[in-house]
Amino acid sequence: MSTIVEKIFAEHSKDRVEPGEIVWIDLDVRTARDFGGPNVVKHLMEHYEGDYLEDPEKTYFTFDLSVPAKTIKYAINQQVCRRFAKETGMGIFDVDAGIGTHVLLEKGIVRPGSTAVGTDSHYNILGAIGAFGQGMGDKDIAFAFKTGKTWFEVPESMKITVEGKYDWPASARDLTFAVMKEIGSSGMLGKAADYYGDAIDNLSLDGRITLASQTTEMGGIIAFIPPNKEVLSFVEERTGQPQKGIYPDKDATYSEEVHIDVEGLEPxxxxxxxxxxxxxxxxxxxxxxxxxxxxxxxxxxxxxxxxxxxxxxxxxxxxxxxxxxxxxxxxxxxxxxxxxxxxxxxxxxxxxxxxxxxxxxxxxxxxxxxxxxxxxxxxxxxxxxxxxxxxxxxxxxxxxxxxxxxxxxxxxxxxxx
Amino acid sequence: MRPTKLKGRMWLITDPEGNRFDDIDTDMIFHNKWLYITDINEMGEYAFGNTPGWEDFPGKAKEGDILVVGRNFGAGSSRQQAVDCFRALGIQAIIGESFGAIYKRNVINSGMPLIEAPDIFESGMKSGDLVEIDLENGEVKKDGEVVFRARPMSKVQMDIYQAGDLFEYGKMLK
Structure with a gap:
């Protein structure tokens, strides 16, 4: 049966979802930053004649790189994005807002099971609440703005179990280091992962964000942390809607299983x-x-x-x-x-x-x-x-x-x- | 149809000790201080600008050259510039033992051939060799002899390559 990535893809695609298959998935959210954003605008203008956005309500700029613009080049790039947002009616979180992916979480724009893409290689941070987030280059994102879709090769999934108790000053970051030490810089290359284990269940939302933010540094496409009560109530409060969460099937198929012991973890x-x-x-x-x-x-x-x-x-x-x-x-x-x-x-x-x-x-x-x-x-x-x-x-x-x-x-x- | 057999001069990207250079990240390929650049014509001169031993690559690369890279090439950020800087220099294709996931998409979407070739650094080929790659069956030939068998390009990769890039491919789907 299905891993989390397979479930989310199946809910967002008409294609057969199996590892190795190419599927087209519908995107709930697509964003670009002040980095990548102006290149996205440029691609759209070069390749299409108007009608640039499949749905302006699902499309955002999130400025978080040079905020406020510290060079003239960045000032011009941000201006390009602001003007485009105004013309098309898409959303914009300007230089005051903060890191785009975090803003999406805080504003209730994503929920467990969502699909979202943006010009940020740490976009898979959204795995912290069980959403599929994927960082992409500006061509991919321009295409997503225009069509609301993207192609994806369904990745195999790893099962990563983290167990054990530890005390201050060890923290979610130290747990994350322990996971990275075990998996290495390419141990998750091209793969998805589902996290399991009591040490994962006990992580706060902020701790989950820390762990999810390092998926890319292990080569991973996305690693999901199944939501606990704290995460579900946070998302319910932010979206104003009841949430079921998203969890792998009991008999989900994994390409590989890894166990990590964090009992008595040190900094x-x-x-x-x-x-x-x-x-x-x-x-x-x-x-x-x-x-x-x-x-x-x-x-x-x-x-x-x-x-x-x-x-x-x-x-x-x-x-x-x-x-x-x-x-x-x-x-x-x-x-x-x-x-x-x-x-x-x-x-x-x-x-x-x-x-x-x-x-x-x-x-x-x-x-x-x-x-x-x-x-x-x-x-x-x-x-x-x-x-x-x-x-x-x-x-x-x-x-x-x-x-x-x-x-x-x-x-x-x-x-x- | 775009050609499925490509000929070119090879660059074997090695570390300062001459070994396979793994985990070259996007900040080594195209440093974040140049991220504001949106014109592809300005990107070439910064290619490999922060990769030890390869800082002078833009001056040495020629139109039609082929890059051969190690494992997890293009790890790190989502910047398309880390692909476009090579296109700006006329690099024809990238062969690698493995690629960062986002980087791989960015190469494919730009319509540039990308060949996955685990263990190609063991094949004995060196920088300057003239090679021919067959995108359909993954064969790499030198002097007419097959010197390495890489993975053939996937269907979606070939479709995007044949269409030109992701945008042109997208138009064909409708």
Whole structure:
């Protein structure tokens, strides 16, 4: 019987859904960012004569890369998109909104079982609520804007079971590192996955977003986290509609099964040059650092802000180290202010950026790293040169905050009494 | 019909030690600092701009050349520019041991031949070799001899290639 990807495709396609088959699927949502967006507009104008959108109500721009535009080129690109949105009546989340995929979740635009595509390789983050999300290039997205459809080769699915209990300061990010260490950079290449196990069931929505955001770094197309009660009530509240959720059949067919034990999990770190180059923090404990970034689609949720605040409360960032924090969306940002986290951050000496968005991954909206600089970051990629010529080590928000206080890589246990 | 047998000079993309170069991500191919570029004619000069040992590739590539790449090529972002920068240089086809999922779609949709060839780095071919690839049966020939058997292109791939690109293919479906 069916895995989650097979169920969603079957509900959105007239074709026979079986691994390896090419199917055409209907798309519930299609979006483009300020990156990719202007190229999508260009393709539409070049290849079609008017009537550019199959359904403007299902089509959005989400600006989250250069927000607000920091170069003239980006200003022009965003202007191209704004004008196109105005002419066609499609939706737009402008430079104030935050990371597009997170905004889709917050605004109730996607639900478990939805199909959505956009110009963001972390679009499969929507697997966090059991929706099919897929990052695509600007040609694919232009075609999706125009037709409301896309072609897909039905992927095989892996069954990934994660079990065990762990305590603070280990977090969903550390669980995610444990999964990545096991699967590797291409272990999920071209495949889908369904997650199982008590450690997955216990993840909050924010934790699920963290785990789902790293599917691409394992080569995966999409990895689904079957929704629990918290996720269903969140989606019900945001969509205003009752939700059934989506779950694999008991006898679903998987190409491969992986078991991961996270009992007693310790804080982990991904050293350059790959996000799957995972080691215990204790192994690199004491490594001096120059800067720290907390944010991104992986760890820019309120829970992540709270984890950082918990460590920073009553502490000061080490002199010579700069700590930058970027909430993922306006909603998260507003809560950071309302709940008083902002005061903790400011007293600790952090730089808190005023605009939510993709943060460090977006060519240094909140700053880049210089040559030979070492940065701890909660972003999702540490490939060479991505965030400047320095070295990027990926960590959880708690580890990032604790290390900012000490001036060297360390676990939050060493900072909190 | 577009040709299903392609001839060209091969570039074997190796790491600084001369080994198969795996996990080359889209920021190594086309760095995020150039993402604002929307004109394909401006993209070529940045191809491989952040890939150690290949920064000078745009000056060396010739129209009709064929890339041979390692595993998980094009991992990372969804940027079409990481494909279009090679098209801008006149690269004719990309042969690889495996590809990032989004990258693979982006190549296919642009109408550029993409050949999956697990273990092609074991075949003994080297940069500069003149090869002929048969898109229909996956055969790679050098001096008329079959030196490697890759996977043939899938039906949807061939259909998009023959139509020109995804947009032209889409028009034929209606």
């Amino acid at each position: 982990l770190v991904a050293a350059p040059p790959k996000p799957t180059n995972v080691k215990p923090v204790s192994e690199l404990e004491g490594m001096e650092i120059d800067s720290v970034f907390i944010g991104s689609c992986t760890n820019g949720r309120y829970e992540d802000m709270l984890a950082a605040a918990r460590v920073l409360k009553g502490n000061k960032v080490k002199e010579g180290v700069n700590l930058r924090i970027t909430p993922s969306t306006k909603e998260v940002w507003a809560r950071v202010i309302k709940e008083g986290l902002i005061d903790i951050f400011l007293k600790a000496g952090a730089v808190v950026l005023t605009n939510p968005g993709c943060g460090g991954c977006a060519e240094g909206m909140p700053g880049l790293v210089g040559k030979d600089e070492v940065e701890l970051s909660t972003t999702n990629r540490n490939y060479p040169g991505k965030q400047g010529p320095g070295k990027i080590y990926l960590v959880s928000p708690a580890t990032a905050a604790a290390s900012a206080v000490k001036g060297y890589l360390t676990s939050a246990k060493e900072v909190m009494q």
